Amino acid sequence: MTAPTTPPGPVPRPVALDLGGRTALVTGAAGGIGRACTLRLAAAGAKVRAMDRDTAGLDTLSADAAGLPGSVEPFPLDLTDLDAAERAAAGTDIVVNNAGLQLVRSIEEFPPEVFHTVLTVMLEAPFRLIRGALPHMYGQGWGRIVNLSSVHGLRASAYKSAYVAAKHGLEGLSKTAALEGAPHGVTSNCVCPGYVRTPLVEKQIADQAAAHGITEDRVLTEVLLKDSALKRLIEPDEVAEAVAYLCTPQAGFVTGTSLVLDGGWTAH
Template identity: 40%
Template sequence: MLAGKTALITGSTSGIGLASAHVLAEQGINLVLHGLMDNDEGARLAQEFSDKYQIKTLFDNANLMDSNAISAFMKRAIQTMGSIDILINNAGIQHTEAVDTFPEDKWHAIMAINLTAAFHTIQHSLAGMKENSWGRIINIASVHGLVASKNKAAYCAAKHGLVGLTKVVALECAEHGITANAICPGWVDTPLINEQITDIANKENSSFEQAKYQLITAKQPLPEMMDPRQIGEFILFLCSDSARSITGSSLPMDGAWTAQ
């Protein structure tokens, strides 16, 4: 059912996005890859996927803070691939600091990349999905789209907003064969949190692994980080026909973080 469809994944050159790209490619799903690489490096990555999985691929390094760049990116992807059937808004950045000293430029950057970019990519994808009476929109939110943590004002605000956007899109698209869901991971073993772990290690004069354990268990009962591939496999399920009635949901993968 999914072989031959096209998935666009923002932030897919590392972490959750890259792992998810491999999971989808294994099923014969064509890919639009995106991330912080120059065009030559990105083209090589796309070619590696194409050669390994025998799928059609495209790479773009559009600046997600620029709505015009997103528009050009989406138009290029649709013209090249024919349609975007599966949209995965995964790109995200982080900055941790108290509200009263939180830098304005960091606030705007986090809002632009973690929330506003998803609005633009969804808007550009919907016409084709409606025409095909099929689409899957999966927004990688966070446990911080459901609960808050100190020093994460912009990240929590953006991820809460992404959950709300997901619900509205689900309501508006329910009659068109399009589902929209938000996955809300807890701790995932990606480069995004290495800075937080390093800060703890330096403050506590502990090893990186000790700091990592301390960071996880301060919030999450399950004392381990999730492998990014697990999220890719959940994405694959949400794309399946078995999940066609799951829409408008905020789905935690958080080691019982929000069960407390």
């Protein structure tokens, strides 16, 4: 499939951040937003547990991280193994819940087993990862939880019942974690991008084209970016900058909120 035809956005110049001595965990780390977040946190000095079931992608990521101030530790794991996910989060200072999957189908045609898997990976696994990380965070009086939500965590779209349900649930989980974590120096926030230039979105364009019976270019302009004031996809590095900021000591008073990067979509 060809890449979306909108021109790429500007590459943000990284702001100087210091996460030296911190251990972070990023899920869905082998590609897209997760890859960008992993490299950004490692560039800020963090030791990053890069979690994904794509072992080849993790190997490439680890090689690309060579020479950064921090480090990347490949951590192959399928998040449907919830017990293993919770154990893997132990001892982390930062948790970035990013892993996701998407299927575009009407509710009456949506396979129940896929709905279950989406909710497991995108809502139950973040709960277990947070649960596994909190004892260490509470013990040291500091922690950062960043949940990659979506504009679909704030509003719905047709044909995306599982994804929208998971993201709405993640928003609620994040706010609850913020309230419970506040007395312990732990913040919890969501980052809500619009459509990001990732393989997941490229596949979604193809699925939407089939669902609507139109070309992929028309899906991009008439469906995905229809309500966006900025008529382009957001780049993974732009999302990673927002995530990195929320992980810093400077963001210590930012909690229980959703940082929206939607190009003006929800301004309507």
